[in-house]
Amino acid sequence: MKLKLTIVLTLMSMMLFGQTRQKVIFDCDLGDDIDDAFALAMLLTNQDKLDILGITTCYGRTDDRAKVALKLLYETGQDKIPVALGRNTSKIDERANWYAEQFYWAKDFNKLKPIQQSATDFIIENLKKYPNEVIIISVGPVTNMADVIDKDPKALKLAKKIYAMFGSFYIGYNTYPSIDAEWNVKVDIPAAKKFVNSGANIVYAGLDVTAMVKLEKTKRDLLLMRQSVLTNALSGLYVLWGNETPTLFDPVAIGMMLYPELFKTKKVNIAVDNEGFTRINENQVPNAEVGVSIDSNEFINRIMKSFLYQNLER
């Protein structure tokens, strides 16, 4: 009887303390738009539910992107989360060679370093180590995803799911009913084609559920006034970014994983065309699950709570 009770208690404590946290890998292009930083902050403030295996940087100056990630991790006391560099594409793509303003925030930061392993190898190793257990959050051009496919065509299918900020299925950037070539698709179209055709279990947070998710001034002021390490970092990066109202594209991909009740999705067949549009092929076997609606007010409420009700620090 006593032994049984011990087993039950052990199981309960395993459930409470970590064993059931969802493993995630965060693949991002921190530094260009501001939404990647908000997405990373969202992951960091939900670690009671999430086990962040690592952060991988993609597209362009992957080393400078990693510095932003590492400084944010250091300041919030999250040194144990590894950061791996994706292939640096700044030399082969002029658009990707831009030294983004947010990079100045971490320019001389050297207290933490990226791991030696490449993003590709890091992702493949973890997918093989934990088959059907890992969720990849992909919020940048899918260059690293394509590199994973090239190196091991079966690996990506070992992901439990991939939530990707990717595509424009029924509406475009200005929420008009006409699709756009979404940035993460159009800047690396060959990679986007490989990704869509990978056979992996992918949920798409396209412009349909992201373009309307705006962080208005009253909310930004709350973050500024909160004066915590995390919100100060976000506010600093926001100022460097230099625009007014952020659209929180990337956090929505995480929202689809954490708060599925706030979304409606549809299973469809999609293909990437040569201009970077994600076209829906009606009447073909679905190869994708795409978000089609979001309760964006409630989503913003939840993300604000996660930023305001935390005290992450060293």
Ligand SMILES: [Ca+2]
């Ligand atoms: Ca991004």
